[in-house]
Amino acid sequence: MRKDYQVILDFIPPGSKILDIGCSDGELINLLSQKGVSCQGVEIDQEKVVKCLEKGLDVIQGDINHIVDNFPHNQFDFCILTQTIQTVQKPDILLNELKKIGKNIIVSFSNSAHIGKITKFLFSGSFNSLLKKSTNDQWFDTYNIHPCSIKDFQILALSLNLQILSTYDLDNLKKFKNSQIPSNLFCKDVLFHLVNEQ
Amino acid sequence: MQLAGVKTAKAFPQAVIIRAITMRTITANTEYPGYIITCQEDLLLDSGKKINNFKIAYQTYGKLNDQKDNAILICHALTGDQFPAEQSPITKKNGWWDLMIGPNKPIDTNKHFVICSNVLGGCVGTTGPNDINPQTRKIYGSDFPTITIRDMVRVQKILIDELKISKLHSVIGGSMGAMQVLQWAATYPEHTKSIICIAGSLKHSAQNIAFDEAGRQSIMLDPSWHGGRYIENNTKPENGLSVARMIAHITYLSEKAFQNKFGRNLQEKKDLSFGFDIDFQVESYLRYQGRSFVDRFDANSYLYMTRAMDYFDVSDEIIANKEKIIENRVRFLVLSFTSDWLFPTKESREIVSLLNSIGSNVSFAEVVSERGHDSFLLDEPQFFKISEGFLKGIK
Numbered sequence: 262m263r264k265d266y267q268v269i270l271d272f273i274p275p276g277s278k279i280l281d282i283g284c285s286d287g288e289l290i291n292l293l294s295q296k297g298v299s300c301q302g303v304e305i306d307q308e309k310v311v312k313c314l315e316k317g318l319d320v321i322q323g324d325i326n327h328i329v330d331n332f333p334h335n336q337f338d339f340c341i342l343t344q345t346i347q348t349v350q351k352p353d354i355l356l357n358e359l360k361k362i363g364k365n366i367i368v369s370f371s372n373s374a375h376i377g378k379i380t381k382f383l384f385s386g387s388f389n390s391l392l393k394k395s396t397n398d399q400w401f402d403t404y405n406i407h408p409c410s411i412k413d414f415q416i417l418a419l420s421l422n423l424q425i426l427s428t429y430d431l432d433n434l435k436k437f438k439n440s441q442i443p444s445n446l447f448c449k450d451v452l453f454h455l456v457n458e459q
Numbered sequence: 460m461q462l463a464g465v466k467t468a469k470a471f472p473q474a475v476i477i478r479a480i481t482m483r484t485i486t487a488n489t490e491y492p493g494y495i496i497t498c499q500e501d502l503l504l505d506s507g508k509k510i511n512n513f514k515i516a517y518q519t520y521g522k523l524n525d526q527k528d529n530a531i532l533i534c535h536a537l538t539g540d541q542f543p544a545e546q547s548p549i550t551k552k553n554g555w556w557d558l559m560i561g562p563n564k565p566i567d568t569n570k571h572f573v574i575c576s577n578v579l580g581g582c583v584g585t586t587g588p589n590d591i592n593p594q595t596r597k598i599y600g601s602d603f604p605t606i607t608i609r610d611m612v613r614v615q616k617i618l619i620d621e622l623k624i625s626k627l628h629s630v631i632g633g634s635m636g637a638m639q640v641l642q643w644a645a646t647y648p649e650h651t652k653s654i655i656c657i658a659g660s661l662k663h664s665a666q667n668i669a670f671d672e673a674g675r676q677s678i679m680l681d682p683s684w685h686g687g688r689y690i691e692n693n694t695k696p697e698n699g700l701s702v703a704r705m706i707a708h709i710t711y712l713s714e715k716a717f718q719n720k721f722g723r724n725l726q727e728k729k730d731l732s733f734g735f736d737i738d739f740q741v742e743s744y745l746r747y748q749g750r751s752f753v754d755r756f757d758a759n760s761y762l763y764m765t766r767a768m769d770y771f772d773v774s775d776e777i778i779a780n781k782e783k784i785i786e787n788r789v790r791f792l793v794l795s796f797t798s799d800w801l802f803p804t805k806e807s808r809e810i811v812s813l814l815n816s817i818g819s820n821v822s823f824a825e826v827v828s829e830r831g832h833d834s835f836l837l838d839e840p841q842f843f844k845i846s847e848g849f850l851k852g853i854k
Contacts, residue, residue, distance in 0.1 A: 278818070301820045309822050311845055318854035319790065319820035321811055331808055333816035 264431040265343050265369035265452050272367075272454075273298055277338040280363060282325055282357065283345035294318065301337070326350045329358040337363040346370050346414075348404040350414035356421050361395055366423065369431065369452040374378045374410030374445050409447045414453060423455040483621055488584060491548050493541060495584060496621055502614070508604035512593050515618050516584025517576035520544045520560060522624070526782075530624045531566060531850075532615060532651075533575040534632030534639035537707075537764055541575045541581040542570065549583065549755055558838055565847040571628060576618050578611045580764050582757035585614070587802070589690060589757055601687030606763055608635075608771045612642040619650065626650055628853060631846075633657035634802065635764070635796055638771045641810070644791070645776040648783045653790040653853045655846060657835045658799050660806040661813060662772035667801065670710055671765040674703035678758045687759055697792035700758040701749030708744035708748045711799040713831035717741060774813055781817035790827035791821040792849040794842065796834040822849060 284302030302320035313320040340363035349442035381390035388400040391436030430443040482499040543556035577585035587605035637659020681699025721741040795807035828834040
C-alpha cells in the first residue's frame with residue numbers, strides 16, 4: 262500500500278465524510294469505505310470513474326481545476342489530495358476552495374527539493390528530472406505542471422491562512438507536529454494535514 | 460451551485476387512497492402484450508382533483524427472484540411506452556431501449572426483473588385523457604385532470620406494491636424518465652437502493668417550457684383538436700401534433716447531428732424549387748418524424764405530459780426528505796451527454812450539487828456524444844459501460 266494511503270487510513274476516523282480529489286481507480290476511498298468512512302471521489306478520467314463505480318464507490322467525473330466550486334460549503338470533514346497538487350493549474354485557488362468545503366485538508370506530494378532530485382537536476386541540467394519518477398513525462402508534456410518543495414508548500418499554506426497541524430515524512434512514516442516540518446533537503450515524500458485558521 | 464441554506468420543509472401531499480373501497484386486480488392486457496392493474500379506488504392528484512378508478516398498463520422482462528430484490532423499474536420519456544425491450548408491439552421495431560435492456564445487456568434481464576409501466580396520462584393502456592371518465596361515462600378529453608410527475612410516480616408505486624416488491628434494485632430513466640427517477644428519490648427513497656438519472660434536470664428550464672408551449676399551441680390551434688374532444692368528432696389534430704413533434708425533435712438532436720446527417724443536401728432533386736415544397740433532406744426528415752408520430756401518439760396525452768414536465772421542480776422535496784434519503788443510503792448515478800442542449804450537463808451538475816448539499820454521495824459522468832439529447836436512446840458504448848458498472852456496484 263502507498264505510504265500516504267497508510268497514514269490517511271490510520272488517521273481518518275470512521276463515520277467521517279471525505280472528499281478525495283483525483284481519486285484515480287478508487288483504491289484509497291475503497292479502503293476508507295471499508296473502514297466506515299463516507300467517501301466522495303472526484304476523477305477526470307472516465308475509465309477510472311467506471312472502475313470506481315464497479316467497486317460500488319461514489320465518484321463524480323470532473324476536472325479538478327473547475328469542479329470544486331460546485332461543492333456546497335462545509336460538507337466534508339476531510340478534503341484529500343494525494344499526489345495531485347502538482348497537476349493543478351492554480352494550487353492556491355484550489356486550496357482556497359477546499360478551505361470552504363472541508364474542515365481539514367490533507368495533501369501529499371513528492372518534494373521537488375529533495376537532494377536526490379536536485380542532484381539529478383544539477384548533473385542532468387534538465388527539468389525532466391524534477392517530474393514524477395513513475396512517468397516518462399517530458400517537461401513540455403506532463404500533467405505534473407507544478408512541482409513544489411516542502412518549503413514552497415509551507416509558504417503557500419501560511420499565505421492562505423491554513424494552519425499546519427501535522428506533517429509526515431512518508432519515507433519513514435515519521436510524524437512532525439505543530440510548526441515542525443520534515444527536512445526540505447532530505448525528505449522525499451511528504452504529507453501535510455492542514456486546517457483553516459479561524 | 461451554492462444553495463442558500465436548507466429551505467423549510469414544505470408539506471408535500473401524499474397519495475391518499477381510500478382503502479375501504481380499494482380493489483386491485485392484475486389481468487393480462489388484451490390490447491397489447493403485458494399486464495393491466497385495474498384499481499377500483501380514487502387517486503388524489505397534486506392538483507387536488509381525483510381520478511376515480513384507473514388502470515396501470517405495464518410489461519416485465521426477466522424473472523423476479525424469491526427474495527424480490529432484483530427488480531429494476533424503468534421510467535419512460537415523453538413519447539416512450541412500457542415496451543423498452545425486445546420488439547415493440549406498437550412500432551414492430553426494436554423497443555426504445557432495446558440496446559440497454561435484455562439478456563447480457565447493461566440492464567441484464569438474466570439477472571434483473573425489469574418493470575416498465577405506461578405513465579399516468581399516457582396513451583398506451585394506463586389511464587389517460589382518452590379513457591372514459593367513469594363518472595360521466597364520456598371520454599375525459601380536456602376534462603382529464605392536470606397531472607404531475609409526482610402523480611405518475613405515485614401510480615408506479617402502486618404497481619410496485621401490487622408486485623409485492625418493497626425495495627427496488629434501481630429506478631432508471633432518461634429525460635422525462637429522469638424526472639420520475641428524481642421524484643422516486645424524493646418521495647420513496649426507502650423503496651429503492653439506487654437511482655440512475657440520465658439527461659435530466661431538477662426542474663424544467665424556461666427554454667424547455669417555451670418549447671413545450673410552442674408544441675401545445677400547435678396542437679390546440681389545429682381546428683381538428685375541437686377543444687380536446689376530437690374523438691367524439693371522429694377526427695385527430697394530426698397537423699398540430701405533427702408540428703409539435705417536429706419542433707420537439709429538433710431539440711432532441713444537436714446542430715452537429717443535423718449537419719452530419721443532412722448538411723444542406725437536397726431531397727431527390729438537383730436544384731432549389733423556389734417554392735415551399737421539400738427542398739432539403741432535413742425538411743423531409745422532419746416531416747416524416749412528424750407524420751409517423753401521429754400514428755402512434757395521442758395529442759391530448761402530449762398536452763398533459765408536457766404540462767407535467769413544465770410543473771416539475773423537485774429540489775425542495777429532495778431537501779425536505781433528506782434524512783430519509785441519507786438514512787436509506789440511496790445511491791445515485793447522474794449522467795449527461797456533451798451535446799445535449801435540452802437537458803445540458805450544467806443541469807445534471809446541479810443535481811449532483813444538490814445531492815452533495817443534503818449530505819448524499821453521488822456519482823456523475825458526462826458522456827461524449829455528438830448526437831444531442833437523444834444520445835441516451837442510441838448506441839453509445841461508453842454510456843452503457845458506465846451504467847453497467849454502476850449497477851454492478853450496487854450491493
